[in-house]
Amino acid sequence: MASVRFFPNSCMLFSLKITNSQTNFKLSVSASPFLLSKLHSIPRKASIFTHSLAEKDVVTSAPENPSSNSISKYKNSPFSGLDDIITGYIFGKKKATEVAHSVWKNVIRKGDVVVDATCGNGYDTLAMLRLVADEKRRGRVYAMDLQKVALENTYSLLGQSVNSDERELVELYAICHTKMEEIVPSGSAVRLVAFNLGYLPGGDKKIITRSETTLHALEAAKRILAPGGLISIVVYVGHAGGRDEFETVQAFASELPVDNWVCCKLQMLNRPLAPVLVILSKN
Numbered sequence: 001m002a003s004v005r006f007f008p009n010s011c012m013l014f015s016l017k018i019t020n021s022q023t024n025f026k027l028s029v030s031a032s033p034f035l036l037s038k039l040h041s042i043p044r045k046a047s048i049f050t051h052s053l054a055e056k057d058v059v060t061s062a063p064e065n066p067s068s069n070s071i072s073k074y075k076n077s078p079f080s081g082l083d084d085i086i087t088g089y090i091f092g093k094k095k096a097t098e099v100a101h102s103v104w105k106n107v108i109r110k111g112d113v114v115v116d117a118t119c120g121n122g123y124d125t126l127a128m129l130r131l132v133a134d135e136k137r138r139g140r141v142y143a144m145d146l147q148k149v150a151l152e153n154t155y156s157l158l159g160q161s162v163n164s165d166e167r168e169l170v171e172l173y174a175i176c177h178t179k180m181e182e183i184v185p186s187g188s189a190v191r192l193v194a195f196n197l198g199y200l201p202g203g204d205k206k207i208i209t210r211s212e213t214t215l216h217a218l219e220a221a222k223r224i225l226a227p228g229g230l231i232s233i234v235v236y237v238g239h240a241g242g243r244d245e246f247e248t249v250q251a252f253a254s255e256l257p258v259d260n261w262v263c264c265k266l267q268m269l270n271r272p273l274a275p276v277l278v279i280l281s282k283n
């Protein structure tokens, strides 16, 4: 769990916890209000990355010598290069979905196969398409949603945003995400399966993702994901059933074996209804 707490008059506390590890790492930073106000202007010196579960591999403070290459070994981590976006999130300027998209950038390569398990209005599908599309037309986005209107919205957004060659790299399916294995060709090296749970913004708020089907879909995602890939889940807790679904996602993540998976969440503490980002990274 990565969580942020602010104590307005005295200090700031940031902590990072890996949900499926016996070992918890905690970084605390204290600063005066004056120093806090200056944090944005500090050049990039401190970074926090997770790479594997070995304690030696977790950087919890700035390198003493900024010119040393101690950070370069984390360049393949899904969290490398995320300093700006994480800082934005910590200061309430960036949303969980924006952090998710930035994490994807670190993992997805041109030509990859990725899955959008809840395409909704198409913003996640479009973000994925931009990452996988190449001139050789090798990338693929398999996107699905229960609702026809969601597929229409996604198709329309893609039509406005990319050319027809790129749009053809997206396959849209009106199915439940528990059936993702039926549409992704077996043997595909799937680099990302993304879930953006809850209801369709602007749509029928009674049609929502549900704990039981979400769990089955996560199991399916786990089976098709290639080593080095990610399952990315944005979970909403503000609607009926959302909190239970979050607990289900957390339980699933917490039980993944530490040898193969790094699982973490990014959650606001003083905004209890804010969406939570859960990232499951497969070694």
Ligand SMILES: C[S@@+](CC[C@H](N)C(=O)[O-])C[C@H]1O[C@@H](n2cnc3c(N)ncnc32)[C@H](O)[C@@H]1O
Pocket (backbone or CB within 6 Å): 117, 118, 119, 120, 121, 122, 123, 124, 125, 144, 145, 146, 147, 150, 175, 176, 177, 178, 196, 197, 198, 199, 200, 201, 207, 208, 209, 210, 213
């Ligand atoms: C928060 S929206 C997704 C937002 C979308 N990713 C975007 O970028 O606009 C959640 C979507 O999940 C869909 N959904 C609900 N249950 C589903 C299921 N079992 N399988 C697939 N999609 C589902 C809903 O219809 C809704 O469109």
